[in-house]
Amino acid sequence: MLFDEDIAFVTNLITKNILDKAQYERLLKILKENQNKTCTEVLIEEFGISDNLIKKEIATYYNIPEVVLSDAHITLKENLISSVTCTKYRIIPVNVMGTELTVAFINPPYKNLLELLKQEAKKVIVPVVISHTNFKDLLKIFNKVEQAKITSKINLEQYDARKVSKDKILEAHKLGRLPSIETLLDEIIIQSINANAHDIHFETLENELRIRIDKDGVLERLVSFPKEFIEFFGNVIKTKGGLNTFERKKPQEGAYTVEFGDKEIDIRIITLPTLHGERIALRLFLKKATIKPIEDLGFLQKDLENMLYLLNKPFGLILVTGPASSGKSTTLYAMVSELNNPQKNIITVEDPVEFKLDFATQIKIDADTSLNFTETMKAILKQRPNVIMLSEIRDADTGTIAAEAALNGNLVLSTMLADSAIGAIPRLSHLGIPAHWLAPTLLGIINQKLVRKICPLCKEEYIPSSEELRRVGIQDTSIELKFYRGKGCSNCGGTGYSGRTIIYEILVVDEELKNIIYQDSSARKLKETAVSGGFKNIRYNAVKKILIGEITTSEVIRALG
Ligand SMILES: [Zn+2]
Structure with missing residues (x-):
């Protein structure tokens, strides 16, 4: 792309003997033919003019500050200028001070562009110039920030009944050559969460079990399995949700929780009998992960x-x-x-x-x-x-x-x-x-x-046996110590534990x-x-926690042997 300011700026470079007339002609030709290249990119990449010299010349010619930016300078929280505009014109919005928005340029600050940015951001634009190297380093850092994803464990495509013959998949399942149904289910859930989907539908059709995910009201097929798999998935899902696995004629509802790394997901199950077989819907609720102090x-x-x-x-x-x-x-x-x-x-x-x-x-x-x-x-x-x-x-x-x-x-x-x-x-x-x-x-x-921590609502004291004391490394069994455990209550689902x-x-x-x-x-x-x-x-610190009634000996033995 070519702007009037490019011509003025480059003409100035000729008068300073930084560029010759022949290069100037070639530059114009390249910029006219190539809408993706900017003026300074050609000067640096094609003609080998130094990055810093260009930066200084722009700063002098347009009387704007030349700066070096680290990502710490870039404090802009809102998205005032679209990423399309930023990419196209090679600019980085830096920060807002009152009614002014500072924007870093690597090309001349084109008048029309400043006007366009002003309208888009509703701010007065204050241009500064940075070097190409600085610009590229910043992009490297910004482009790598992504939404947290759960690591995918298997590639579902290789088991997709629309890509591999159904008989082969069934045979592989019988021979135990397929990942377990639990693993396949986990993967379906992981991929749904990574795709920001909140519903998973297991639908029995005439010829296949189709699994679709709901992304903001749009259903998308994730994978299909042979029809027989509805029973396999149904059994696993119903068992996890505490439902009757033999009941296929009546609708049922249940729930369970899964954890992937630090993410905890509540899953609500709804089953429905249909003409071709059962239909199961899973609704996912991602518990908001928070950083603990x-x-x-x-x-x-x-x-x-x-x-x-x-x-x-x-x-x-x-x-x-x-x-x-x-x-x-x-x-x-x-x-x-x-x-x-x-x-x-x-x-x-x-x-x-x-x-x-x-x-x-x-x-x-x-x-x-x-x-x-x-x-x-x-x-x-x-x-x-x-x-x-x-x-x-x-x-x-x-x-x-x-x-x-x-x-x-x-x-x-x-x-x-x-x-x-x-x-x-x-x-x-x-x-x-x-x-x-x-x-x-x-x-x-x-x-x-x-x-696991002892459930605070059903915690009780007891006198440990000398054998139990020895198991956690307390040799002097003559001292009378009190340990604690959970009796089990409705708060902890009868387990005696709550939280970790x-x-x-x-x-x-x-x-x-x-x-x-x-x-x-x-x-x-x-x-x-x-x-x-x-x-x-x-072990020493764990015993301290046993003595203050936070954890049980059986948990310590489980963890430390
Ligand atoms: Zn309890």
Whole structure:
């Protein structure tokens, strides 16, 4: 595209001997023929004129400020200018001050465009100019923020009865070569939620079981199975919802809850008999996920102080460890929220983005492709963040970059699979992170597991047997202790449990331990040093929670053995 201002601006470049006449002619030709290219893109990409020189020339010629922007400068919350306009004219709306909207340009601030933006945003437009590199770095960061999705586990298409013969699918099911009906059902629910659908319809037609999802009143086919599958899905769904699996002639209603990661979904079931067989509708209610404040995670007072002590450090690496589904990311998000403060530039790198944070720049990344990951991390470090949250250290690449970022003065928070806090240290070494990087940066490691809490409405005291005391590691059985359990009531559905909490250990790395890590010592030596520095292990803290009546011994034994 070509504007009058381009011609004026480029003519000025000729008088300054930055561009020659022949280049000028070629530029006009390219811009006239190519509606997708802008003037400065051709100057930089085709003629090799420096990015910064162009920026300076635009600033001088139009008398507007030249700036360098980080994502932290871009505070605009509302969508004042459509993304189509932004993409087309290569602009980024920056912030609003009263009646003025600052907009970053990489091309001359065209008069007609300023007028168009003014009408669209209903604000006076204040143009500033940034370099192309700056512009591209910002786009890289913004484009990667996406809505949180649940990770899909299987590809339903390969079992679609409209793509594969029904006999083959039935045969595969009989031979146990198909994923279980529970797994298929989970996948159908996951894909519906990811598509923002709130209803799933299992419809028995003459020749197939058709599964459609409802997206804002529009039904869309997701997958089809052989007709026989209505019975399989029906049995699983009815069992989950507490319905009569043999009843197919009368309508029934029920409900159940599923969890995928940190997402909890209430599902309401309605079954209806029809001419060709049963019809089942599932209505999905996504429970709004909220970030817990750090005080509500389940740390005891003294340990909460330890957590806050760690988070107050200006730089270094803090790790949350534990097995899969141990609430690590809940703790991680709580920690990042605790750090939220207007002076801090917080960037998160997640796979997937689980919560939307309004105070941080969130980048969704596919950590399986290390090239993409390393490149993105480089772009992030250029943004000079203070705090980086990395959803997981899972390999040498993620581990090395986390340590490097911490070494360069960032506070880095991440999670890692590990059996114990101390056990995470040799794991980091095995990932190839050198001891002389780890020793100066590692601040602390939390290890945690999730256990069920005693229902407060039916909690009762009891005197534990000496065997029970020994099972949780209390050797001196002569002291008379009181433990607690839930009798079972309507609040907890007779289970005696209600809600969950963490059991945990926190390793705060002190000077002694730093020295040992530096020497790359054995796990035994690390443990000795930690204990002499006051480290209390997960079992010790779990017993404390038993004694205050928060959890039961059976839950601790289940979690810790
Ligand atoms: Zn109860």
